[in-house]
Each structure stands twice: as C-alpha cells, then as structure tokens.
Amino acid sequence: MEESTAMPPRDPGRAGELRIAPSVLSADFGLLAEQVGEVAPSADWLHVDVMDGHFVPNVTIGPPVVASLRRHTPLFFDCHLMMTEPERYLQSFADAGADGCTVHVEIGHTDELIAQMRSLGLRAGLALNPDTPFEAVQPYLGDIDLVLCMTVFPGFGGQSFIADVMGKVAQVRAAVEAGSLPLDIEVDGGIDTTTAPDAVTAGANVLVAGSAIFGQPQPWEAADAIRASARAASGQG
Ligand code: DX5
Ligand code: ZN
Numbered sequence: 001m002e003e004s005t006a007m008p009p010r011d012p013g014r015a016g017e018l019r020i021a022p023s024v025l026s027a028d029f030g031l032l033a034e035q036v037g038e039v040a041p042s043a044d045w046l047h048v049d050v051m052d053g054h055f056v057p058n059v060t061i062g063p064p065v066v067a068s069l070r071r072h073t074p075l076f077f078d079c080h081l082m083m084t085e086p087e088r089y090l091q092s093f094a095d096a097g098a099d100g101c102t103v104h105v106e107i108g109h110t111d112e113l114i115a116q117m118r119s120l121g122l123r124a125g126l127a128l129n130p131d132t133p134f135e136a137v138q139p140y141l142g143d144i145d146l147v148l149c150m151t152v153f154p155g156f157g158g159q160s161f162i163a164d165v166m167g168k169v170a171q172v173r174a175a176v177e178a179g180s181l182p183l184d185i186e187v188d189g190g191i192d193t194t195t196a197p198d199a200v201t202a203g204a205n206v207l208v209a210g211s212a213i214f215g216q217p218q219p220w221e222a223a224d225a226i227r228a229s230a231r232a233a234s235g236q237g
Contacts, residue, residue, distance in 0.1 A: 080125075
C-alpha cells in the first residue's frame with residue numbers, strides 16, 4: 001500500500017539494546033494518533049496488541065488501524081498477534097505498515113509462520129504464555145528476531161506481573177549468550193518502574209508497558225521513568 005512504501009524503513013535498533021515499547025492497548029482509541037505522538041519521543045517501538053476473540057477472549061484492533069496509525073508516526077510497529085490463525089492476516093499487517101509481528105508458539109505450525117513472516121519482510125517474533133516452557137521456543141531461536149515472554153496471561157491490560165516468568169527469561173538470555181544470537185528478549189504485562197528492573201536483571205531488553213504508560217496523565221514521563229529504572233538495573237545508569 002502507498003502509505004507503507006512511501007516511508008523509509010523503520011530501524012528496529014541493535015539486537016539486545018534496551019527498548020521501551022508502549023502498548024497502545026491502554027491508550028484512548030479515540031485519540032490514538034495524538035496519544036502516540038505524545039509518547040513517541042520517549043518510545044523506541046510501539047507495541048500493537050491484536051486480539052481475535054479466539055486465542056484470547058478479547059477483541060481489539062486489526063490492520064486498518066495499523067494502516068491509519070502508520071500515516072501519523074515513524075515509530076517501529078511491534079505487532080503482537082494474539083490470534084489462532086495469524087497466517088490469514090500477516091500479509092494485511094505487512095501491507096498496513098507493521099515492522100515486526102510476533103505469533104504465539106502455543107498455536108503450532110511455527111515453522112510455516114516464521115517462513116511466512118520472513119517472506120513478507122517482517123521481523124519475526126515468537127511469544128510464550130506464562131505457563132509455556134522455554135523448550136517450546138528453543139528449536140527456533142536461530143530463526144527468529146525476538147522472543148516475547150508474557151508476564152501476564154494475554155487478553156487484558158492492567159494485570160499483575162508474574163515474577164515466576166523471570167526464570168524463563170534467564171533461560172532465553174543464557175541461550176542467546178551461548179549462541180551469540182542476534183535476538184531481542186521482550187517482556188509484556190505488568191511492567192512498571194518496580195518490575196522493569198527485575199525483567200532487565202533476568203535478561204529482558206524490550207519492555208512493553210500499557211497501563212503504566214498510557215494510563216498515566218503524562219505518558220512520556222512514565223515511559224522515561226521506566227527507561228531510567230531499567231537502565232539503573234542494567235548498570236547503564
Ligand atoms: C496483554 C497485552 C499487553 C498489555 C500489557 O494481553 O499483550 O501488551 O497491553 O498491558 P499492561 O502493561 O497494562 O500489563
Ligand atoms: Zn502485547
């Protein structure tokens with residue numbers, strides 16, 4: 001589509017560097033472009049939560065909203081597809097201006113989904129629910145760009161961080177280091193200035209936050225505060 005090809009490619013940044021990814025799930029959908037514009041100077045990526053009413057009970061947004069937002073911001077779009085059949089929509093997300101798509105390992109046919117994302121020129125991510133073990137993603141680590149460890153059960157914003165997931169984050173980080181893999185490790189759910197340091201200490205480098213950013217009166221300050229807390233924990237201070 002004209003909108004996506006008219007803009008220069010968005011740079012995801014270097015694998016492993018700290019990134020803050022505000023989740024639009026907690027934004028006011030009636031003021032989406034305005035709110036994204038406000039937070040953009042303090043954001044590295046924009047996290048777009050897509051829920052299909054099947055993989056999760058909730059329904060959110062789809063490719064038309066991504067295409068509309070694309071016209072308003074040059075931010076890297078990190079699309080989290082909480083869907084049972086993402087293969088039916090990946091092309092539409094790519095056309096709409098998505099930069100990376102992340103699908104869940106729990107739905108299976110992972111090899112085909114990675115190949116499809118690659119063929120569309122998308123950065124490829126795999127997500128794991130809190131109770132899905134590291135071993136589910138291990139065979140694919142050399143073929144993807146991002147592992148998303150859910151720190152809440154997907155479906156809704158504003159839930160509490162599940163600290164038990166940090167053991168799995170550390171397993172992914174150990175595998176990335178052992179293999180010198182160019183991989184980002186993302187956490188999503190209940191991230192704020194208190195939990196971001198724990199996530200970074202365990203090995204995460206992409207921090208998604210919805211309510212802790214868009215739920216605040218000054219979202220950009222909230223994003224900066226999460227970045228500062230994460231930097232302090234990573235010794236970059
Ligand atoms: C949950 C979504 C998250 C959500 C996080 O299913 O995948 O991205 O927006 O929201 P908070 O930060 O409020 O937990
Ligand atoms: Zn998400």
